[in-house]
Amino acid sequence: MNHILVLPEEFETKLNEAHANNDIHTKWLLIGVDTVKDMINRIISKMNERFPKLNITNYRTESKDNIKEAIGNRGSNSIYTGYFETEEGNVDGLFFYIPPSLNSGNDFLTRQVMPSLLGIYEGISHDMIDLHFNNRPIFIANINETNRSEQRAVKVSFICAELLGFQYVDIFEREFHDVLESLNEEGDDEFQISSLADFNRLFETNGNNELFEVKSDEKVLQLLSAKVTTSKNPSAEMYRYLLKILPAIYLAIEEEYQVNVDDFNNAHLNMFDVIRTYISKI
Amino acid sequence: MQIIYYGAPGTGKSYSVDELVKATGVGDDRIFRTTFHPEYTYNDFVGQLLPKVERTASGSTNISYEFTKGVFTRALEKAYEDTAKEVFLIIEEMSRGECAAIFGDIFQLLDREFQGVDKGFSKYFINNDIIAKDIIAITDDKIKLPPKFNILGTVNTSDQNVFVMDTAFKRRFEWHYISTKPEPIGGAYKNNVDIEVILDNAGAKKPVKWVDIYGTLNKFISDSRYLGLGEDKQLGQFFIEFKTGGTPSEHKNQVKNKLLHYLWSDIHKSSYSTEISLFDSSVTSFSELYDAYEDDKKIFSDKFIECIELWLRGSL
Numbered sequence: 001m002n003h004i005l006v007l008p009e010e011f012e013t014k015l016n017e018a019h020a021n022n023d024i025h026t027k028w029l030l031i032g033v034d035t036v037k038d039m040i041n042r043i044i045s046k047m048n049e050r051f052p053k054l055n056i057t058n059y060r061t062e063s064k065d066n067i068k069e070a071i072g073n074r075g076s077n078s079i080y081t082g083y084f085e086t087e088e089g090n091v092d093g094l095f096f097y098i099p100p101s102l103n104s105g106n107d108f109l110t111r112q113v114m115p116s117l118l119g120i121y122e123g124i125s126h127d128m129i130d131l132h133f134n135n136r137p138i139f140i141a142n143i144n145e146t147n148r149s150e151q152r153a154v155k156v157s158f159i160c161a162e163l164l165g166f167q168y169v170d171i172f173e174r175e176f177h178d179v180l181e182s183l184n185e186e187g188d189d190e191f192q193i194s195s196l197a198d199f200n201r202l203f204e205t206n207g208n209n210e211l212f213e214v215k216s217d218e219k220v221l222q223l224l225s226a227k228v229t230t231s232k233n234p235s236a237e238m239y240r241y242l243l244k245i246l247p248a249i250y251l252a253i254e255e256e257y258q259v260n261v262d263d264f265n266n267a268h269l270n271m272f273d274v275i276r277t278y279i280s281k282i
Numbered sequence: 283m284q285i286i287y288y289g290a291p292g293t294g295k296s297y298s299v300d301e302l303v304k305a306t307g308v309g310d311d312r313i314f315r316t317t318f319h320p321e322y323t324y325n326d327f328v329g330q331l332l333p334k335v336e337r338t339a340s341g342s343t344n345i346s347y348e349f350t351k352g353v354f355t356r357a358l359e360k361a362y363e364d365t366a367k368e369v370f371l372i373i374e375e376m377s378r379g380e381c382a383a384i385f386g387d388i389f390q391l392l393d394r395e396f397q398g399v400d401k402g403f404s405k406y407f408i409n410n411d412i413i414a415k416d417i418i419a420i421t422d423d424k425i426k427l428p429p430k431f432n433i434l435g436t437v438n439t440s441d442q443n444v445f446v447m448d449t450a451f452k453r454r455f456e457w458h459y460i461s462t463k464p465e466p467i468g469g470a471y472k473n474n475v476d477i478e479v480i481l482d483n484a485g486a487k488k489p490v491k492w493v494d495i496y497g498t499l500n501k502f503i504s505d506s507r508y509l510g511l512g513e514d515k516q517l518g519q520f521f522i523e524f525k526t527g528g529t530p531s532e533h534k535n536q537v538k539n540k541l542l543h544y545l546w547s548d549i550h551k552s553s554y555s556t557e558i559s560l561f562d563s564s565v566t567s568f569s570e571l572y573d574a575y576e577d578d579k580k581i582f583s584d585k586f587i588e589c590i591e592l593w594l595r596g597s598l
Contacts, residue, residue, distance in 0.1 A: 001359075001416035053418045084418065092363050093418050124366035129402035129429035135366040137419040167421070250399050 003084040005044060005059040005095060008067055010079035015039055018100035018145075027145040031172060039171075043097075043141050046169050051139065054084060054093075068119075071136075075119020080112035084139070093137040098144045107236070108154045109161055113140065114239035118274055125277045131253055133246055133278065138166040145172060155179035156202055156244075163193060163247035196221065196251040203244065211241065212248050214257075221252040222260045223275075225267040238271045245275075253282055284392060286376060286435040286452075289460035290500075290513065291544075292521025295436040298460055299372055302434065308368045314357035315372040318379025320445075324386040328352045328413060354388060355413050361431040362419045368430045376435040380445040391427045392454035402429025439514045440548065462500050462516045464493045475524045475533050480580045481587055487578070490590060496521065498593040499545075502560065502586055509553045509560065517544075538575050546571055559583045 015036040018024045033039050044056045062070075068077040070091055082095040096113045117134060124135050140161060148154055155176035161168055170176075183201050184191035193199050196214055203209045213222040223245055231237035252259055259279050264272045285302075287295040303313060316327070329352040336344045351359075354371065361369040382389070391404040404426035411423035420426075435455065437447075464471045476489040500516040502508045522540045525532050546568045550560050562580050565571045574581050582590075592598040 003418075051418065051421070053414075053416065053421075086363075090363055127366040127430075130365065131399045131401055132365070135364050253397075253399050 001053075001092075002055050002057045002087055003092060005047075005056045005082060006067065006070075006085050007059055007061050007082040007095070008064045008079050009061045010064065011082070011097065012036065012040075012061060014079075014099045015143075021101065024100055024145050027172075033171075039143065042171060043143065043169075046171060047139065047141065050169050051167060054139070056084070071116070071120060072123050073116050073119035074122045075115055078112070078116045081116045083136075091136065093139060094134070096138065096140045098140070098142040100143055100145055102144050102146065102148070104148075107240075108144070108148060109140065109157045110239040110243050111236070113138070113161070113166070114242050118239070118242065118271060121278070122274055125274070125281075128281070131250070131278075131281060133164065134166075138164075140166055140168045142168070142170045142172070142174075149174045149176070152179055159193065159202065160243050160247050163199070163250065164243075193251075196248060196255055196257065199248055199251055211244050214248075219255070219257045220260050221248060221257045223248075223263060225263045225272070228269065228272075229267050234269055235271070238269060242271075242275070249279070249282075283432045283434070284394075284455045285433075285458055286437055286455045287458050287460050288437040288439055290462050290516040290518050290521075291438050291440055293460040293462055293518030294465065294520050295438070295460050296374060297520070298458070299434045299436060303370050303372070306368050306370075308370065312360055312367060312369045313372065314353050314360070314370065315374070316353045317374040318376050318381070318384065320378060320380075322379040322384055324384055326352055327354045327384050328386070328388065329355045349412055349415070358413065358425075358427070358431060359417055361428045362417045365419075365428045365430060368432060370432045370434060373433065373435040375438065377437045377445060377447065381447050381451055385451070389451060389454075391425065392433075392451075394427070394429075400426075403427065440516075460518070462496075462513075462518050464497070464519045471519070473520055473522075473524055475528070476530065477533060477537060478530065478578075479582065479587070479590065480578055483580050485578060485580075490594070492522070492524065493519065494590065494593055498586070498590045498598065499560075501593065501598050502589050503549055508558055508585070508589070509549065509555060511549065511552055515549055515552065517541075538572065542571055542575060543568065558585055560586055 019028070019036050028034065028039065031042070033042050040059060044059065047054055048056055064077040064079055064081070067081055067083065071081065071083055071094060073081070080096055080099065082097075083091045084093040084095060086092045094116070096116070098108055098112055102108070120135065121133055128135065142149060149170065149172070156179055158168055158176040159179060180191055180193065183193070183198055193202070197216065200209055200212070200214045203211055210224060210227050212224055215222060228234050228237045228241050249259055259282060261276055261279050264276060287298050289295055329349055331347045332350045334346050334348045336346065338344055357369055357371040387408045387410065390406050390408050393405040395401050395403050395405050407424040407426050409423050410425050413425050414420045414423045433455075464474070466472070471491075471493045474491050474493045477492055477495055478487045479490050479495070480486070481488055496517045496519065503511050503515050504513050521544075522536050524536060528536075545560060553559070560583060561571060562583050565574060565581055571581055589598055
């Protein structure tokens with residue numbers, strides 16, 4: 001089935017700005033991309049190559065308001081969210097991009113993907129039977145040329161996205177699975193995170209994980225809220241937090257753990273309610 | 283949900299399906315409806331490769347083969363577009379097709395997960411790259427039914443020459459019995475017109491409500507004191523849908539053309555009783571029955587007419 005890639009109008013603006021920046025343009029040229037049109041074609045060809053079922057034949061831009069409406073996002077609109085449109089004009093999947101020149105590793109993925117996902121989940125939480133947080137497949141293209149993609153924290157966020165079933169393409173073909181090497185104690189050729197214990201180790205520093213606590217004896221995953229509540233910008237921190245705790249919850253459910261959210265009781269942020277609603281469905 | 287509604291003909295099985303679907307508020311674009319029949323195959327249900335003839339610019343003919351999606355595949359694609367929304371695949375007359383052959387490998391998908399992140403999805407996948415071809419949510423060829431992919435079926439318990447469903451297939455559905463009891467309970471019944479019953483050979487008539495006639499018929503058909511044929515042969519309230527505002531003559535024609543043949547071939551001819559008959563002893567063939575009814579002659583046996591009286595008194 002053919003698809004049209006529907007992009008927010010701001011997408012082209014971001015690419016035009018990047019193209020006008022000599023440093024960024026130089027990096028584009030290194031991968032054989034010269035113009036903005038070239039970059040869009042590269043994104044489409046990369047997506048089609050990695051995910052042949054997408055069969056993207058063209059793209060068009062839409063206002064972020066129209067996109068918000070089409071994907072059923074009840075939260076704030078996003079300049080990083082698009083979708084795949086079928087020949088019948090239906091939304092078949094969501095598209096997100098990590099923009100050029102973004103230089104905050106903390107905001108990779110979280111700022112582009114999670115606000116829209118939360119906004120959509122608010123509208124569908126009561127309708128979903130399964131415990132996935134997304135109702136449509138998610139595809140993410142990283143067109144950020146900075147070296148932030150090489151940072152451990154950013155690679156960990158890509159691992160989180162992968163565990164959530166999100167499909168990811170890096171236009172600059174940078175690898176991120178190497179971040180798992182420190183967990184691969186037995187030297188497996190294709191090590192993957194397959195348990196809550198593995199995932200926990202990804203976030204542990206000196207035996208402590210400030211996001212969640214895995215009580216394996218009691219089979220309880222205790223979610224911790226302090227990282228968000230003590231932040232100067234709790235909303236932004238919440239998006240970062242969500243990307244990291246959701247895979248933990250998925251793994252906990254599969255391992256038949258209880259998910260404890262008592263620590264949220266004193267957290268007065270609406271977004272905690274969305275997580276509570278989600279947890280209540282387990 | 284995977285539900286099969288079953289019951290006697292005319293009980294409102296399709297109506298019950300429609301009511302359930304309507305209550306969800308789902309639009310027509312998310313409802314897929316098909317009817318099984320003896321020639322219905324897996325290819326009709328899932329899809330098949332069909333030749334496509336195209337003329338080239340030079341005037342020559344090109345034949346290619348394209349997968350033409352069946353109703354199951356189209357419904358599945360729709361369900362995967364947004365897994366928060368309901369999709370209904372409605373299969374009418376399931377027992378008139380060979381379910382095991384029609385469902386084929388899809389059968390394996392009917393078991394659902396009751397817990398876990400994948401709650402509601404099929405418990406087991408099947409590899410089917412043709413079905414998966416256009417579903418972008420499925421990254422490989424492993425097909426599962428998503429949670430809101432609902433299958434609703436109807437089965438007519440009195441049908442003859444139907445295919446038997448195996449137990450393994452049947453147990454993957456909830457079976458909801460649709461009773462022959464008239465609707466609504468405790469109110470003015472729907473579809474309840476007066477039908478004239480000829481009581482004797484002198485031509486004495488009595489108007490009897492349809493609900494009372496079919497109620498008596500059902501008792502007479504199933505009760506071991508009478509024909510004892512079992513509930514399979516009973517009739518539903520909507521076995522005949524009487525024309526709203528129709529004349530007595532039009533209603534009579536509907537009875538003649540829709541009910542008599544069923545009563546003769548499926549009830550009278552199926553009865554083993556030599557002592558108790560639905561029809562008067564003067565009626566020895568269907569053509570005699572048809573003509574007698576047309577000419578306002580007595581067609582029912584005294585025993586059945588006695589049963590009508592008992593029914594009306596509430597003592598049958």
